[in-house]
Amino acid sequence: MAAVEVHNGYKYYGSKKNPKIVLNQLNMNVMRGSIYGLLGASGCGKTTLLSCIVGQRRLNGGEVSVLGIKPGEPGSGVPGSRVGFMPQEIALVEEMTVKETVFYFGRIYGLTDEKIREKFKLLKELLQLPPARQMVKQCSGGQQRRLSFACAMIHDPELLILDEPTVGLDPMLREKIWDFLVETTRNSKLAVIITTHYIEEANQANCIGLMRNGVLLAEDTPTNIMIKFGTQSIEDAFLLLSQRQGNEDELQQILDHSKTQALPAAILPPEVIDVHEPTNDEKPPIPYEEPATENRKKVFFTTKGRIKALMTKNFVQLFRQPSGIIFMLLFPIIQLSCFYLAIGKTPKNMELGIYSGEIGNYSECFDPSLRTTEYYFDNDTCIFNKLSCRYIQELGDDIAIRKYYASEAAAFEEAKRATTVGYIYFSQNFSSSLHALMDDGRYASDGAVENAELTIHIDMTDQQVAYFMQRKLRDKFADFMDGVVKDCNLSSAFVKLPVQFQDPIYGSADIEFQQYCAPGVVMTMVFFLATLMTAAVFISERMDGIWDRTLLAGVSANEMLWAHLLTQLIIMALQSLEVIMYIGIVFDTYNKGDTTTLIGLLTLTAFCGMLFGLFISVFCKSHTEANFVATGAFYPMIILCGLLWPLESMPRFLQDVVMVLPFTIPSISARNVIEKGWSITNEKVYNGFLVMAGWTIIFFVLCLIGIRRKA
Ligand SMILES: Nc1ncnc2c1ncn2[C@@H]1O[C@H](COP(=O)(O)OP(=O)(O)OP(=O)(O)O)[C@@H](O)[C@H]1O
Incomplete structure (x- = not known):
C-alpha cells in the first residue's frame, strides 16, 4: 500500500x-x-x-x-x-539543551513525558546523542544533525x-x-x-x-x-x-x-x-x-499542551541569551537612567561674566561690613551704596559661576569666545540712578532710567540655556528689588509686576520639562523595545527554520502566535512594573493617580509594540529590512506625538492626523493620571487605552492575515 x-x-x-x-x-x-x-x-x-x-x-x-x-x-x-520531518538545515533552538529539545518536540507532537523519556533513552543510544544537559549551540554539526534526526523520530x-x-x-x-x-x-x-x-x-x-x-x-x-x-x-x-x-x-x-x-x-x-x-x-x-x-x-491532542511547550521554549530562548536579558530588563533601566539624568535638569557649571562700573575691587562685595542700603527713619530717606554687589550676592553661583571683569570689553571678549554664556553689565552710576528712579519716579531723567537698568548680553544659540538664564536672572532681580524696597520701608508691590500667578489648577508652578515628557518617553521606550525584540525573535526563528519545523509538527500558526503573545505579555507586564518601580523609587517620580492604571497602559503599549514587531517580522525578509522599518517608524512617531514640542504648534491638519498615532493620546492619558490624578473612568484617560487597543487590534489582524498567508 x-x-x-x-x-x-x-x-x-x-x-x-x-x-x-x-x-x-x-x-x-x-x-x-x-x-x-x-x-x-x-x-x-x-x-x-x-x-x-x-x-x-x-x-x-x-x-x-x-x-x-x-x-x-x-x-x-x-x-x-x-509525519516526521528532518529539514536540511538544523532548525533547532540553540539555547535549549539536548533533553529540552527532544522534550519540546515530543510535547508538541502530543506525547506524554513518560513516553518521551522512554523514546529519548532509545534514541540517545542509537544515535549517540550528546549529553542531555549540553546546549544545542555547544554541539558539533554532526551532533546537531543526530539530535535533529531524533526529534523527527520521537513520536513514531x-x-x-x-x-x-x-x-x-x-x-x-x-x-x-x-x-x-x-x-x-x-x-x-x-x-x-x-x-x-x-x-x-x-x-x-x-x-x-x-x-x-x-x-x-x-x-x-x-x-x-x-x-x-x-x-x-x-x-x-x-x-x-x-x-x-x-x-x-x-x-x-x-x-x-x-x-x-x-x-x-x-x-x-x-x-x-x-x-x-x-x-x-x-x-x-x-x-x-x-x-x-x-x-x-x-491528531487531536490539546492545544493547551502545545502552547505550554511553545511558551517554555520562548522563555528558555529568551532567558538563556545574555542579550535577551539585557534587552528586556537592563535596557529599560539604562534608557530611563539616561533620560532622567540627562533631560530636563537645571543647567549647571556655566560661567556668567559680570562687570560693574561702580566696583573697583569685587572682593569688596563680599566684605561682611558692606551695607548696600541705609534707611533713615527721621527723614524717611534711603541711601544706596554699591547695590550691584547686592545683586551679585543674590545671584550666588547656583545659576552660573560668576566671573568678574575689570572692563566691559573684557567681559564681551570672553562671551564672544563662548567661554561664558554672556555677561551682566552695571553702569558706574547704578546705585545712584536706581535711587533717583525710586525717589523721582516719573520725573527721573532718561540717563537715570538707563543707568538703573541691569544690562544683560546672552548667547542665544542654545535656546534652552538662554531661556533658563533669562528666567533666573529676572527672578533674581525681582528678589533683589524686593529686598531693597523692604529695607527702605516701602511695600513690595512698589516693584512687583501687577500680574499674579496663583497656585496652579493642575501640576506645580515649577514643573520641569522632564516631568512633562517622561510619560511619552517611557511609553515610546517600552513600545520600541518590544518591537525590536519581537521582530528579532520571529525573524531569527523563521531564518533558522524553527518556525517552519514547528508548523510541520502540526502546530497551527494561531497556536504559535498565541504562545508568543502570551509569553511576551508576561514579559511586558514585568517590564512595565520594573519601569514604574524604578522611576518611582530611584528618581522619586510622583504619581498623583492610580499606579495600576499606569502599569496597565504601559503593558498595553508594550503589547502593541510587540504586535508591531510581529507585523514587521511577517512582512520583512531579513533583520536588516526589519531594522530599517523599525527605525524609520521610530522618529516620525516620536516627533509627531507631542513629546518634544506642543501639538498646538503644528498645522491644523497635522494635529488631526497625529491624534490617531499610537503615542499621542495615550501619552496625554498617562500625563493626566500622573499630574492630575484622574482615574480610568475619565474620558481623557480611557481614550488612551482605546487608541492603544485599536492599534493593537489593527496590528494583530494584519499579522494574522500575513501569518496565515505564509503558513
Ligand atoms: N521560494 C522560492 N522561490 C523561488 N524559487 C525557489 C524557491 N525555493 C526554491 N526555489 C528554486 O527552485 C529550484 C528547486 O529548489 P529546491 O530547493 O527544491 O532544490 P533541491 O533539489 O532541494 O536542491 P538542493 O539539493 O540543493 O537542496 C531551485 O532552482 C531553487 O532556486
Whole structure:
C-alpha cells in the first residue's frame, strides 16, 4: 500500500505569467514499510517536492496523497504527528539543551513525558546523542544533525522524511542509522523518504527515484536502476543521467529501452519485489482514506499542551541569551537612567561674566561690613551704596559661576569666545540712578532710567540655556528689588509686576520639562523595545527554520502566535512594573493617580509594540529590512506625538492626523493620571487605552492575515 502518491505534480515559483517550473507533471510512489531514496542534482526540486508532501507548500497542479489523505486537511495529522520531518538545515533552538529539545518536540507532537523519556533513552543510544544537559549551540554539526534526526523520530511517525540526514556524520554512524531505518521499515509500516548526497548509501533503499528538472526520470529498485543504465553502481547511473541532461532523446531512449527489459524477480531482493512500477500515464484521482482511529487520537491532542511547550521554549530562548536579558530588563533601566539624568535638569557649571562700573575691587562685595542700603527713619530717606554687589550676592553661583571683569570689553571678549554664556553689565552710576528712579519716579531723567537698568548680553544659540538664564536672572532681580524696597520701608508691590500667578489648577508652578515628557518617553521606550525584540525573535526563528519545523509538527500558526503573545505579555507586564518601580523609587517620580492604571497602559503599549514587531517580522525578509522599518517608524512617531514640542504648534491638519498615532493620546492619558490624578473612568484617560487597543487590534489582524498567508 502506498504511503505517498504524487500524481502529475506541478509546481512553480514566481508569477503565473512568468513561472519558474520546479515540478513538472511529476509522478511518485512510496510504499509503506519501505525506504525511498530521492536523488537528483542540486536545485532539481527535491526539497520543493518534500515540502509539498508534508503540506508545507501546495502543488499548483496534480495531486498528492500522504497516508491516504490530502496533506493539510484539518485533522489529517499531515503536517503533524503522522509525519516526521528532518529539514536540511538544523532548525533547532540553540539555547535549549539536548533533553529540552527532544522534550519540546515530543510535547508538541502530543506525547506524554513518560513516553518521551522512554523514546529519548532509545534514541540517545542509537544515535549517540550528546549529553542531555549540553546546549544545542555547544554541539558539533554532526551532533546537531543526530539530535535533529531524533526529534523527527520521537513520536513514531508513519512517514519519515529526511532531507540530507547523514551530512557530516562519520561512516559508522551513517551505517548505524541506515541499519536502523532498514530494520524499522522491515518490521513496521514506516515509510521513509530520504535525500542524500552520499549516493551509494541509497543502495540500501528499497526504491530510488532519480529526479531531474522537476521530473522523476527513473523510479525503481537500486538493482533495476543499475541494469537500466548499464552501470555497476548507482553513482555511475546518477552520473550518466547527469551527463545526459542536455541530451533529452538519448536519455529517453535509455529509459524506454529499460522499460522493455523485465527484470527476473529472482534478481530482486525479497523485500523489494512489490515495489510499484510508476508510469506517467493518466491515473484516476487518488481516493482519500480516513486516518486510523489510533492516528486520530494522536491528531487531536490539546492545544493547551502545545502552547505550554511553545511558551517554555520562548522563555528558555529568551532567558538563556545574555542579550535577551539585557534587552528586556537592563535596557529599560539604562534608557530611563539616561533620560532622567540627562533631560530636563537645571543647567549647571556655566560661567556668567559680570562687570560693574561702580566696583573697583569685587572682593569688596563680599566684605561682611558692606551695607548696600541705609534707611533713615527721621527723614524717611534711603541711601544706596554699591547695590550691584547686592545683586551679585543674590545671584550666588547656583545659576552660573560668576566671573568678574575689570572692563566691559573684557567681559564681551570672553562671551564672544563662548567661554561664558554672556555677561551682566552695571553702569558706574547704578546705585545712584536706581535711587533717583525710586525717589523721582516719573520725573527721573532718561540717563537715570538707563543707568538703573541691569544690562544683560546672552548667547542665544542654545535656546534652552538662554531661556533658563533669562528666567533666573529676572527672578533674581525681582528678589533683589524686593529686598531693597523692604529695607527702605516701602511695600513690595512698589516693584512687583501687577500680574499674579496663583497656585496652579493642575501640576506645580515649577514643573520641569522632564516631568512633562517622561510619560511619552517611557511609553515610546517600552513600545520600541518590544518591537525590536519581537521582530528579532520571529525573524531569527523563521531564518533558522524553527518556525517552519514547528508548523510541520502540526502546530497551527494561531497556536504559535498565541504562545508568543502570551509569553511576551508576561514579559511586558514585568517590564512595565520594573519601569514604574524604578522611576518611582530611584528618581522619586510622583504619581498623583492610580499606579495600576499606569502599569496597565504601559503593558498595553508594550503589547502593541510587540504586535508591531510581529507585523514587521511577517512582512520583512531579513533583520536588516526589519531594522530599517523599525527605525524609520521610530522618529516620525516620536516627533509627531507631542513629546518634544506642543501639538498646538503644528498645522491644523497635522494635529488631526497625529491624534490617531499610537503615542499621542495615550501619552496625554498617562500625563493626566500622573499630574492630575484622574482615574480610568475619565474620558481623557480611557481614550488612551482605546487608541492603544485599536492599534493593537489593527496590528494583530494584519499579522494574522500575513501569518496565515505564509503558513
Ligand atoms: N521560494 C522560492 N522561490 C523561488 N524559487 C525557489 C524557491 N525555493 C526554491 N526555489 C528554486 O527552485 C529550484 C528547486 O529548489 P529546491 O530547493 O527544491 O532544490 P533541491 O533539489 O532541494 O536542491 P538542493 O539539493 O540543493 O537542496 C531551485 O532552482 C531553487 O532556486
